[in-house]
Structure formats: structure tokens, C-alpha cells
Amino acid sequence: MAPYTDQQPGEPGVTLADRVFTRLRNAIVEGEIPAGSKISEPELAAEYGISRGPLRDAMGRLEACHLVERRANVGARVVSLSQEDLLELYILREALEGMAARLAAERITEKELNHLRRLLKQHEQRGELQEGIAYFQKEGDLDFHFRIVQASGNQRLVQLLCNDLYHLMRMYRYQFGMASARALIAFREHGHIVEAIADRDPEMAELIMRRHIRSSRVNVEMLFDARDSLTRRSDPDLSEAG
Amino acid sequence: MAPYTDQQPGEPGVTLADRVFTRLRNAIVEGEIPAGSKISEPELAAEYGISRGPLRDAMGRLEACHLVERRANVGARVVSLSQEDLLELYILREALEGMAARLAAERITEKELNHLRRLLKQHEQRGELQEGIAYFQKEGDLDFHFRIVQASGNQRLVQLLCNDLYHLMRMYRYQFGMASARALIAFREHGHIVEAIADRDPEMAELIMRRHIRSSRVNVEMLFDARDSLTRRSDPDLSEAG
DNA sequence: TCGGATCCGATTGTTAACAATATCAGGTTA
DNA sequence: TAACCTGATATTGTTAACAATCGGATCCGA
Numbered sequence: 116m117a118p119y120t121d122q123q124p125g126e127p128g129v130t131l132a133d134r135v136f137t138r139l140r141n142a143i144v145e146g147e148i149p150a151g152s153k154i155s156e157p158e159l160a161a162e163y164g165i166s167r168g169p170l171r172d173a174m175g176r177l178e179a180c181h182l183v184e185r186r187a188n189v190g191a192r193v194v195s196l197s198q199e200d201l202l203e204l205y206i207l208r209e210a211l212e213g214m215a216a217r218l219a220a221e222r223i224t225e226k227e228l229n230h231l232r233r234l235l236k237q238h239e240q241r242g243e244l245q246e247g248i249a250y251f252q253k254e255g256d257l258d259f260h261f262r263i264v265q266a267s268g269n270q271r272l273v274q275l276l277c278n279d280l281y282h283l284m285r286m287y288r289y290q291f292g293m294a295s296a297r298a299l300i301a302f303r304e305h306g307h308i309v310e311a312i313a314d315r316d317p318e319m320a321e322l323i324m325r326r327h328i329r330s331s332r333v334n335v336e337m338l339f340d341a342r343d344s345l346t347r348r349s350d351p352d353l354s355e356a357g
Numbered sequence: 358m359a360p361y362t363d364q365q366p367g368e369p370g371v372t373l374a375d376r377v378f379t380r381l382r383n384a385i386v387e388g389e390i391p392a393g394s395k396i397s398e399p400e401l402a403a404e405y406g407i408s409r410g411p412l413r414d415a416m417g418r419l420e421a422c423h424l425v426e427r428r429a430n431v432g433a434r435v436v437s438l439s440q441e442d443l444l445e446l447y448i449l450r451e452a453l454e455g456m457a458a459r460l461a462a463e464r465i466t467e468k469e470l471n472h473l474r475r476l477l478k479q480h481e482q483r484g485e486l487q488e489g490i491a492y493f494q495k496e497g498d499l500d501f502h503f504r505i506v507q508a509s510g511n512q513r514l515v516q517l518l519c520n521d522l523y524h525l526m527r528m529y530r531y532q533f534g535m536a537s538a539r540a541l542i543a544f545r546e547h548g549h550i551v552e553a554i555a556d557r558d559p560e561m562a563e564l565i566m567r568r569h570i571r572s573s574r575v576n577v578e579m580l581f582d583a584r585d586s587l588t589r590r591s592d593p594d595l596s597e598a599g
Numbered sequence: 600t601c602g603g604a605t606c607c608g609a610t611t612g613t614t615a616a617c618a619a620t621a622t623c624a625g626g627t628t629a
Numbered sequence: 630t631a632a633c634c635t636g637a638t639a640t641t642g643t644t645a646a647c648a649a650t651c652g653g654a655t656c657c658g659a
Contacts, residue, residue: 129429130642156611166644167611168410172417179421187371188611188650203513206456214452271445275517372612398641408614409641430620430641 132172135163139173143182143193144286151195154183180279182286198339201287204280205332209325211276212260216308216324218267220317227266231309234259238302257281259305263312263324297334301327374414377405381415385424385435386528393437396425422521424528440581443529446522447574451567453518454502458550458566460509462559469508473551476501480544499523501547505554505566539576543569 128134139159142148160170174191177183185191238255264276287293304327311320370376381401384390402412416433419425427433480497506518529535546569553562 132642133429155609157609168643168645171414171612172642175414175417176421179418187375189652190610200513203511206460206511207453207513207517210452210456211449214448218448269445269448271442271449275449374612399639410613410615413642414612431622432640 130169131165132169132176135165135169136173136176138163139177140180140182140282143177144282144289146286146289148193150193150286150290152193154191154193156190180282182282196287196290201291201335202332204283204287205328205335208276208280208284209328209332211272211280212264212328213321213325215264215267215269215272215276216312217317217321218269218272219263220312220315220320222268223266223312227262228309228313231259231262231266231312234262235302235305235309238305256301257284263308266312293335293338295334295338297331301331304330372411373407374411374418377407377411378415378418380405381419382422382424382524385419386524386531388528388531390435392435392528392532394435396433396435398432422524424524438529438532443533444574444578446525446529447570447577449522450518450526451570451574453514453522454506454570455563455567457506457509457511457514457518458554459559459563460511460514461505462554462557462562464510465508465554469504470551470555473501473504473508473554476504477544477547477551480547498543499526505550508554535577535580537576537580539573543573546572 128137139148143150148154154174156167156170156174160167163170174183174185178185178191181194183191183193234255238259261277261281264273267273304323308320308323308327311323370379381390385392390396396416398409398412398416402409405412416425416427420427420433423436425433425435476497480501503519503523506515509515546565550562550565550569553565
């Protein structure tokens with residue numbers, strides 16, 4: 116299981132609300148509860164065999180990590196992912212992970228560095244890259260980014276990226292299924308990032324990390340544009356309807 | 358009232374939990390409820406004239422913005438601010454607001470630009486700067502940063518900075534009372550930032566904003582170091598005790 | 600036929616009582 | 630004396646019932 120998912124599914128997790136929160140988050144991220152769908156409190160409570168109290172608690176936390184949206188006296192819905200929002204996420208990651216790479220280059224330990232190298236080697240040997248799909252879908256990519264952020268030593272950075280943003284990224288991947296020819300390129304860029312960090316070159320590490328994430332964003336942007344023009348061609352209504 | 362506080366104190370705010378959340382957040386940020394103090398649910402509930410349900414809801418939200426920390430079956434405490442944590446916050450701001458300045462330089466409207474210029478002029482005319490204290494304490498500083506972030510047009514950036522980080526910054530200011538000789542310098546730097554944005558120079562805008570925030574951080578760091586060496590001299594225990 | 604008011608049903612927000620857990624004081628034993 | 634166990638107490642987590650609000654269907658009038 117990915118290191119940034121803070122709990123095994125079966126693991127206790129002190130309180131009822133804790134456990135339900137973790138289960139719900141997984142269910143939402145992996146699409147088991149569809150994006151944009153309404154969530155009924157009594158229904159879900161019954162399904163999980165608890166009362167509405169702890170469920171509402173869990174819902175509150177899900178709202179805090181932007182996985183559900185609530186309106187008073189109306190109810191909660193799973194967030195519906197938009198292209199614009201995904202692009203905004205990439206902007207945030209560019210800023211935050213760029214800084215994380217810089218800090219990592221300053222403070223990383225030899226042990227963490229070796230972890231990183233081993234991770235890259237694993238990715239290489241698994242032969243996942245040639246197939247293209249796996250690197251993104253199996254979240255080897257996020258694993259890598261996660262370790263860099265941890266190496267930054269900035270707890271607030273770790274917390275923000277790993278508790279909120281990465282789960283959202285995972286959700287987008289499950290929903291949009293982002294496989295692309297960039298897998299191999301991305302893998303090579305990861306190598307360059309590790310090199311810069313190993314060289315203790317903060318400037319370079321930040322620069323490459325930012326370029327890396329920006330390239331991902333541009334790639335996604337192009338995919339969206341392509342898809343948009345396709346759907347527009349097959350749904351001619353959209354281009355004229357008033 | 359500062360534009361990033363999303364609600365007037367007396368304003369309804371649809372639900373009980375909403376109102377209590379806002380009131381509690383203010384009380385904590387302004388130090389009315391002291392940092393590090395334990396929070397008793399029954400006690401607070403009685404004080405605010407509500408039951409524990411909505412109070413717990415509010416507490417959950419406060420936990421989400423890192424203003425209180427909870428441990429299951431033990432209780433909640435107001436966060437206790439540490440120097441390390443404040444420095445971490447500055448790192449985050451450097452990354453995020455640097456990016457915000459870059460985006461603002463790309464997309465700001467003339468209207469927003471005029472707002473910014475007017476704000477600076479107000480700060481100048483009020484003569485708050487000469488006294489040094491006011492610019493930070495009265496939050497003219499945060500008002501300025503807030504507008505830049507808004508001009509970035511990135512909703513996620515806005516949300517993250519204005520709902521969480523700025524409230525924490527305010528809390529630090531109330532608690533540590535950060536007045537410094539940097540007020541006048543900071544004001545001039547704000548001017549340079551607006552210039553870069555007005556020139557539509559994203560690279561420069563980000564550079565200056567980052568340098569601006571980093572200078573604040575270094576300044577705070579020096580203040581801490583000075584204070585530490587002082588207390589160490591007057592509390593000789595600390596330097597030897599095992 | 601269309602627009603709007605009104606009622607009904609369902610859902611959410613709130614409350615108060617109940618259960619489970621941790622803290623702390625006191626006593627016991629090595 | 631110190632460490633450990635034990636029980637009382639208070640606090641939190643959980644539950645189920647109650648109140649308030651919203652959305653939609655129905656009915657009425659123009």
C-alpha cells in the first residue's frame with residue numbers, strides 16, 4: 116500500500132469516525148462512490164452500521180480535504196472534478212513541491228537518499244514504464260513525490276500535500292485514467308531530480324521539480340484540449356445551442 | 358474589518374456550528390482563549406449556550422485549520438505556537454505567494470490593480486509606517502498579501518491561504534506582537550511588487566515576492582535568536598541542565 | 600398553459616441521555 | 630521509597646429522538 120495512505124483499511128483507527136472517514140475517503144477517491152453523487156446521511160449511516168453522529172464527523176473531515184461539498188440544510192455531494200480545478204492543483208503542486216525539492220536538497224539524509232534511489236530502481240526493474248500505463252496509474256509517481264516532500268523536513272508541507280492534495284490527485288487519476296506517453300519521460304525527470312538533490316543543489320532541484328510538474332500540467336492540458344475538440348465535433352449541439 | 362475574515366462577528370452564518378466556529382476562531386486567534394489551553398466541551402458549550410453537537414462540529418473545523426489539536430478520548434487544546442512552526446509557515450508562504458504573484462502578473466485586471474495602488478496609498482497616508490508598529494499589527498500587511506492572492510485567480514490558492522494560513526499568521530502576530538523596523542522596508546517592497554505586477558512581469562513578480570517573504574522570515578529568525586540568547590543568559594539553568 | 604402560492608415529505612441540524620475511555624488519587628507491595 | 634495496581638471521577642465518543650429547514654408536488658388563479 117502506498118506510504119501516504121495513513122491507514123490500512125482494516126486497521127482499527129481509534130474512533131468510529133476515524134475508521135469511517137478513512138473508508139469513505141478511499142471509497143470516494145477510488146470512485147466507488149461516484150463523483151458528484153449526493154450523499155444521504157441516514158443511508159450511509161445504515162450502510163456502515165453506525166449512527167449519524169460519527170458519520171457527520173467523518174463528513175466534516177472529508178469536506179475539509181475537499182472531497183465532499185456541503186450546503187446547510189441541503190446536504191452533501193461528492194465533489195465533481197473539473198478540468199480547471201485539476202490545473203489549479205498542478206499550479207499548487209508546482210509551487211509546493213518545487214520548494215520541497217529545494218529543502219530536500221539542503222537537508223536530506225543519506226538514508227533517505229538511498230530510499231529514493233531504491234525506489235527509482237524498483238520502478239525501472241518492474242518494467243512498468245514500457246507499458247506506459249502503470250507508472251501513473253499504480254501511483255509509483257506519487258510515491259516518489261511523497262518521499263521528496265518527506266525529505267524536505269517541513270511538517271506543514273508534508274501534512275498539506277499528503278493529507279489533502281495527493282488524495283485529490285489519486286481521485287483524478289482513478290476518474291480520468293491518466294496514462295500517457297509521458298511515463299518514460301517522467302521517470303527520467305525523476306532521475307534528474309534525485310541527482311540534483313544528491314548534489315545538494317537546492318536551486319537546481321527546485322528548478323527541475325517545477326519544470327517536471329509543469330510539464331505534467333501542460334500534458335494534461337493538451338489531453339483536455341484534444342478531448343474537448345473531439346466531443347465538440349461529435350456533439351454539434353454544444354457549439355450552437357443558445 | 359479585514360477582507361479575509363469571511364464574516365462579521367454578529368452576522369448570522371446559517372447554522373449554529375457556523376457561528377460558533379467563527380466566534381471561536383476569532384477568540385483563539387486574538388488570544389482570548391490562550392494558546393495551549395485545554396478546551397472543555399461541556400464548559401464551552403454552556404458558555405456559548407449550545408449543546409455539544411454543534412460545538413464538536415466547530416471544533417472539528419478548527420482542527421482542520423490547525424487552530425486546535427485533538428486526541429481521541431482525551432480532548433482538545435488550542436495549538437501552542439512554536440518558533441519552528443512559524444518558520445515553516447513562512448516557507449509555505451514563500452512558495453505559495455511567490456506563485457500567486459506570478460499568476461497575478463499574468464491575469465490581474467486594471468480594476469484590481471487600482472485597488473492595490475489605492476491600498477498602498479492608504480497605508481502611506483495613514484502615517485502608520487513611521488511608527489513602525491502599526492503596519493504589521495493592524496494587518497495592513499496581510500490585507501495587501503490577501504489582494505495579491507485574490508488577483509492570482511487560483512481559487513485553491515485563495516482558499517488555502519485565506520482560510521488557514523492567514524488566520525495562523527494573525528494568531529502569531531497577536532501572540533508575539535511583531536513590530537519591527539522592517540515595517541518601512543516592507544512597505545517599499547510592496548511597492549516594488551505592485552510595479553512588477555503592473556509591468557506584467559511574472560518572473561520578476563515572483564522573485565520579489567519570494568524575497569520579500571524570505572526577508573520577513575529571516576527577520577523573525579533573528580528576533581528569535583536574539584531572544585533565545587537573552588533568556589539563556591538570564592536562565593543559566595537551561596544551558597547546563599541534563 | 601403558465602406562473603406562483605401552499606402543503607407535504609424527507610433530510611439536515613440540534614439536543615440530551617448513554618456508553619466507553621483516560622486521568623488521577625489512593626493504597627498496596629516489593 | 631518507588632513502582633504498580635485499583636477504583637472513582639470526569640471527559641469524550643456515540644446514540645436515538647426532536648426541531649427546523651429545504652425541495653418538490655399539487656393546487657389555484659390569471
